[in-house]
Amino acid sequence: METVFITGLSREMGLGTALARQYLRKGYTVFASCRDVNKDHINQLKTEWKDSLIPVALDVTSRESVENAATVIRKHGGLIDILISNATATNKEGNEPIDAGCDTEHMLNAYNVNAVGFLRMVQVFLPFFSKGAKVNAITSEAGSMGHCWRDNGLDYGMAKAALNFACVTLQRRLGKNGIRVLAIHPGWVQTRPAPPKADLTPEQSAEYIIKTIANPPDYNEKGNTGVFVWYDGRNFVF
Numbered sequence: 001m002e003t004v005f006i007t008g009l010s011r012e013m014g015l016g017t018a019l020a021r022q023y024l025r026k027g028y029t030v031f032a033s034c035r036d037v038n039k040d041h042i043n044q045l046k047t048e049w050k051d052s053l054i055p056v057a058l059d060v061t062s063r064e065s066v067e068n069a070a071t072v073i074r075k076h077g078g079l080i081d082i083l084i085s086n087a088t089a090t091n092k093e094g095n096e097p098i099d100a101g102c103d104t105e106h107m108l109n110a111y112n113v114n115a116v117g118f119l120r121m122v123q124v125f126l127p128f129f130s131k132g133a134k135v136n137a138i139t140s141e142a143g144s145m146g147h148c149w150r151d152n153g154l155d156y157g158m159a160k161a162a163l164n165f166a167c168v169t170l171q172r173r174l175g176k177n178g179i180r181v182l183a184i185h186p187g188w189v190q191t192r193p194a195p196p197k198a199d200l201t202p203e204q205s206a207e208y209i210i211k212t213i214a215n216p217p218d219y220n221e222k223g224n225t226g227v228f229v230w231y232d233g234r235n236f237v238f
């Protein structure tokens with residue numbers, strides 16, 4: 001049975017939960033993580049998929065917590081075929097325009113959760129990655145400098161830009177060992193309780209993402225194309 005480790009499942013309507021559901025249906029063993037896994041929808045999934053769903057309490061900002069998650073993985077075979085770093089955090093005030101209330105003093109958490117948290121996990125989980133493992137980060141168009149259209153959103157955008165850089169660098173390094181790294185923009189997804197007029201449902205976005213992870217686009221070291229991509233595998237501009 002192939003395994004996938006996913007972060008950020010704390011909301012039933014979130015992308016992480018949609019990804020987990022679809023991988024479970026495909027027969028994967030799913031390590032489902034968020035800080036507090038005692039949630040109704042996770043308990044419900046556990047009832048339905050008792051042997052293949054493994055809830056893991058994980059705070060990606062804590063090395064100790066990531067190491068505890070590693071202990072759980074070890075206990076369940078010690079192999080990860082797919083990692084999906086989907087956890088995110090942002091600070092509303094940190095996203096205000098620079099001259100209209102932007103709070104620079106509380107920006108480190110978004111950077112820690114989105115970018116450093118991803119690296120922390122990859123580093124601790126390195127021994128578990130199977131041959132040809134897929135390491136994925138759910139990023140955002142908000143972290144693209146070439147595509148930038150906002151004059152606010154620094155907290156979230158800077159964190160995702162850092163995450164994109166991490167993915168390119170990891171692809172260059174871990175790619176030498178056959179690991180494939182993607183930074184995937186999931187599209188505009190209806191992940192809020194009262195869905196806005198977003199383009200995709202979480203289920204639709206998850207379906208695209210799973211296909212893209214299974215069949216990633218060609219990676220070209222010159223220009224680093226094939227790393228920062230749309231949910232359907234098209235290249236996104238850095």
Ligand SMILES: NC(=O)c1ccc[n+]([C@@H]2O[C@H](COP(=O)([O-])OP(=O)(O)OC[C@H]3O[C@@H](n4cnc5c(N)ncnc54)[C@H](OP(=O)(O)O)[C@@H]3O)[C@@H](O)[C@H]2O)c1
Nearest residue numbers: 008009010014015035059060086087088138140188189191
């Ligand atoms: N929805 C969109 O249109 C859209 C667009 C572009 C990109 N994205 C990206 O897509 C992904 C999923 O989006 P979403 O709306 O489904 O996200 P979400 O439901 O807000 O999920 C974020 C998750 O991150 C977790 N998290 C926060 N701090 C954490 C920490 N320290 N350690 C571990 N987990 C932590 C949260 O769990 P707890 O706080 O409960 O622990 C929550 O489960 C995110 O990476 C987001 O940036 C979404």
